[in-house]
Amino acid sequence: MKRVIHQINEDHHYFTCIVDGKEEAYYLTKAQAKKFFDYLDRGYIVDFELYNKRKIIFGRYAWQVAYFSAIERPAYRTNKMLYDLSNIRHQMKSILQGFGYLLFLDLEMTMPPYYKGPFEAEIIQAGYILRSPAGEVVQQGSMYIKPTKYKKISPRTEKFLKLDQSYYDLAIDYHIFYDQLRDMISMYDPKIIVWGKNDMLALKASYVINEVEPLADMNAFVNLLQIHKTYYNLSDDLGLFKAYEIYYHDTYHQSHDALDDAKVTLMVYEALLKEMKGA
Template sequence: MTKIIYDINRDLKIFYLIIEGRKIGFYLSNRLAKTFFDYLRKGVLVDFEIATKRKKIHGKLYFQVAHFNRIISLEPHRVHYDLFQLRKDMQNVLKQYKHYLFIDFEMTMPGYTSTSFTPEIIQVGYVLSEAQGEIIEQNGYYVLPAPSTNLSKRTKKFLKLDELQFYEDAIHYEKFYEDLNRIIEKYQPKFVVWGKNDITALNDSYKLHDKKILTKDTDFIDLLKLHKDYYNLKDDLGLFKAYKTYFDIDGIQHHDANDDALVTKYVFDAFMLHMQ
């Protein structure tokens, strides 16, 4: 629906349109109001989609806004938000990189009675590839936590770890750090992760192991956030739910960094194809 706002009620987060001679109200959720309500005022053009449900406020029913496509001030002319242009810009940004490093970490978890806790990386999985192209390198391994860290029962249960086998197979953090540094120096890849937890874990790992920082937050693409922005999703989307949506195949998540890194690449490639 594309109309010019007739009136607004800031207290109730409602704007009104005149439709077939009637004053009709449209309600914004807290999430939408936080992002968009400051742009809304009388005379502003709004292009938006309506949610299936309606909300009762002070005894009256209001239509709920699902998402905005465009918000434009007409006098003076100013585009505050344009979803279609945002999607084009997103596609152009993603096309400019030559190499991508799809990376995933599994981390330690606090014990059932722990208070202060910083997760540590104990498994790494990554897939290095050309942009929407062939896989150049794929690897994964367990990483030893700091010497003072004991694997909690919760960690071992969640990741289905055999503790003795883990300590036999795991490499020192130094080896992972050197591996990551090698890839960065040779390929200068754009990192792709699903959610912010992996970025936080990597940043924390530099401090925990007293290492020079190799990455900046701007080196990362949060593929989950791109999906939420592109599709106007209200809630977080699981990686394997996204995989099922694109490929119509049920993926079983084993909480394994190797599997998750590869699935992240598959979802990224499908996302890029969808935007074309």
């Protein structure tokens, strides 16, 4: 729906429009307000959709905004487009299609023990799939990694990741994992595709813990979760396996295995590209 903003209340995250002679209110979540309120002002033209959800603000109902499609600032000759979802989606499609080598990476980390105390998560499993620009799998693998700072893995971690004696038999030193990852990045210069921030932060923390140089800056990473949130205008985080279910209309039973998760990340990436091409 396309409306003209009548009033705006930044403190309480809502705006109003005149509809059929009556003033109607629409509210944003905190995350939406942080993203969009700099674009909103009285007299601006907004194109948006609503959730079938409302709450009372100052004695009247306000409907929750699902997402904005466009925001325009009126001008004498031609309105100034401040936000255009269709253009953003087109740009995202061009960027993703222009990538060369892709490294789909998933990391599993240690979890704190049940009792409180100092703790810092460490990488203990890595799964990866390196794909060429033509879509061919160049390398893939999985490895268990010994923690450096805390030698003993908590029972909580063992239970959650279903680790048994094979972990302790196969786990390699962090520096072996680091060298292998360094070689792949040096040779192929891939974009590193991850789901969410956790893997990026864990990798960054591992450099400090193990006193090594960073292998890639943050620009080398592509947060596929954030791509989905922007493309589909989602206010809340979307789980990787929920995204898989939406695209493939099937349930995927998560095993908390890094290579398995990397494969699902690849499948979700491919499904998003297919969706973009069909749009």
